[in-house]
Amino acid sequence: MSNREIPYKIYLEEQEMPEKWYNVRADMKKKPAPLLNPGTLKPMTYEDLRPVFCDELIRQELDDTTPYIDIPQEIRDFYKMYRPSPLVRAYCLEKKLDTPARIYYKFEGNNTSGSHKLNSAIAQAFYAKKQGLKGVTTETGAGQWGTALSMACSYFDLDCRVYMVKVSYEQKPFRREVMRTYGASVTPSPSETTEVGKKILAAHPGTTGSLGCAISEAVEVATHTQGYRYVLGSVLNQVLLHQSVIGLETKTAMDKYGIQPDIIIGCAGGGSNLGGLISPFMGEKLKGAADYRFIAVEPASCPSLTRGKYAYDFCDTGMVCPLAKMYTLGSGFIPSANHAGGLRYHGMSSVLSELYDQGLMEARSVGQTAVFEAAEQFARVEGILPAPESSHAIRVAIDEALRCKETGEEKTILFGLTGTGYFDMVAYEKFHNGEMTDYIPDDADLKAGFDGIPKFPGNLI
Numbered sequence: 001m002s003n004r005e006i007p008y009k010i011y012l013e014e015q016e017m018p019e020k021w022y023n024v025r026a027d028m029k030k031k032p033a034p035l036l037n038p039g040t041l042k043p044m045t046y047e048d049l050r051p052v053f054c055d056e057l058i059r060q061e062l063d064d065t066t067p068y069i070d071i072p073q074e075i076r077d078f079y080k081m082y083r084p085s086p087l088v089r090a091y092c093l094e095k096k097l098d099t100p101a102r103i104y105y106k107f108e109g110n111n112t113s114g115s116h117k118l119n120s121a122i123a124q125a126f127y128a129k130k131q132g133l134k135g136v137t138t139e140t141g142a143g144q145w146g147t148a149l150s151m152a153c154s155y156f157d158l159d160c161r162v163y164m165v166k167v168s169y170e171q172k173p174f175r176r177e178v179m180r181t182y183g184a185s186v187t188p189s190p191s192e193t194t195e196v197g198k199k200i201l202a203a204h205p206g207t208t209g210s211l212g213c214a215i216s217e218a219v220e221v222a223t224h225t226q227g228y229r230y231v232l233g234s235v236l237n238q239v240l241l242h243q244s245v246i247g248l249e250t251k252t253a254m255d256k257y258g259i260q261p262d263i264i265i266g267c268a269g270g271g272s273n274l275g276g277l278i279s280p281f282m283g284e285k286l287k288g289a290a291d292y293r294f295i296a297v298e299p300a301s302c303p304s305l306t307r308g309k310y311a312y313d314f315c316d317t318g319m320v321c322p323l324a325k326m327y328t329l330g331s332g333f334i335p336s337a338n339h340a341g342g343l344r345y346h347g348m349s350s351v352l353s354e355l356y357d358q359g360l361m362e363a364r365s366v367g368q369t370a371v372f373e374a375a376e377q378f379a380r381v382e383g384i385l386p387a388p389e390s391s392h393a394i395r396v397a398i399d400e401a402l403r404c405k406e407t408g409e410e411k412t413i414l415f416g417l418t419g420t421g422y423f424d425m426v427a428y429e430k431f432h433n434g435e436m437t438d439y440i441p442d443d444a445d446l447k448a449g450f451d452g453i454p455k456f457p458g459n460l461i
């Protein structure tokens with residue numbers, strides 16, 4: 001099919017939306033390592049996880065063998081309010097770059113949370129409600145996950161308690177108010193409302209917090225409050241599973257027009273959007289049915305994949321969560337201020353970590369100023385004001401398209417545009433005023449983080 005016949009936007013019909021999520025773990029020969037109980041160093045069982053997570057979500061978390069899992073009708077009905085999301089051919093960007101490459105992006109910013117996070121929030125809220133819970137607790141960094149979960153909880157009439165990284169709580173009052181509009185309570189973290197929060201505050205007075213701290217607080221509240229469970233917006237297997245809706249829709253849309261991507265790019269914080277986008281394509285690669293290049297893009301200030309260690313580590317700063325085997329900078333690593341708040345996590349999904357370790361996926365880290373240059377270039381021709389997180393993927397998509405210009409190759413590039421940046425205008429302002437910093441941790445900074453990784457036989461020793 002010639003280029004001309006491909007529309008700017010490929011929309012799917014409602015009935016073309018997936019009825020099942022795809023679980024890429026089922027097709028991995030070597031599975032991601034299981035979560036470990038930090039006390040016994042034995043794999044976490046369903047029973048071990050029950051005080052923390054909702055029952056059905058634990059089943060999904062531990063299921064490494066079922067390739068397709070039904071999306072309940074209630075969740076599909078909610079998805080219909082903002083999905084299918086468009087797959088856009090970036091004709092205008094291609095023209096501006098004067099590249100022979102064909103660029104596509106899957107846009108997940110068409111909902112109030114401004115990101116892909118609603119895809120998993122609604123699933124997690126549904127299972128919490130189905131179990132008869134009163135409410136859920138969670139952390140949020142930049143605020144997109146907290147917003148998505150607030151929306152999902154208000155829809156199912158669940159209480160929602162959000163621990164928000166203090167620096168974001170103060171810098172992004174509007175995000176906070178969106179969450180409160182949906183009925184959530186929002187507490188700046190670390191706080192005096194939990195034991196772990198008090199401990200962190202005593203050890204680091206004046207800290208502006210981190211995702212790792214906020215997770216510890218939210219878990220403590222969930223496990224100490226009757227009828228509550230903790231939910232997480234990224235990193236976990238279940239979240240990647242829910243986010244596979246992104247990749248499945250993309251694949252259906254591309255197949256309709258006979259488009260085969262050569263390179264698939266996504267930003268990686270905890271790995272959920274990237275994992276969701278690449279899942280069906282990775283499944284084909286794992287089965288030898290097709291080949292693709294996958295590139296994870298992370299901030300140079302928080303380089304889990306490109307400079308981290310592949311080891312068992314705590315998912316949170318307070319060390320109350322299970323151990324996960326992943327590329328990590330150490331649970332005590334607090335990344336320098338970076339405007340891509342959603343990418344400031346010390347670890348990475350175990351699924352993506354394992355795929356990366358097996359050489360099935362590449363990773364690249366990019367500096368903040370270069371990311372905002374790409375964001376602005378994209379905004380000026382494609383009309384969408386991208387989130388700083390998403391702009392990491394834009395940066396590498398542009399770099400790859402420019403490489404095609406040099407070599408004359410007509411590659412097809414697909415990237416995930418995870419969200420919009422309306423709440424990130426302070427970051428854009430800094431960029432415009434030339435006040436943006438490009439802090440990159442040195443080896444000594446990283447060593448301090450690595451020193452905190454738990455040492456036991458088989459782990460880093």
Ligand SMILES: *Cc1c(COP(=O)(O)O)cnc(C)c1O
Binds near residue numbers: 268272390
């Ligand atoms: C949270 C977020 C990310 C990063 O999270 P992942 O789990 O790695 O996908 C990326 N983009 C946006 C807009 C986000 O809100």
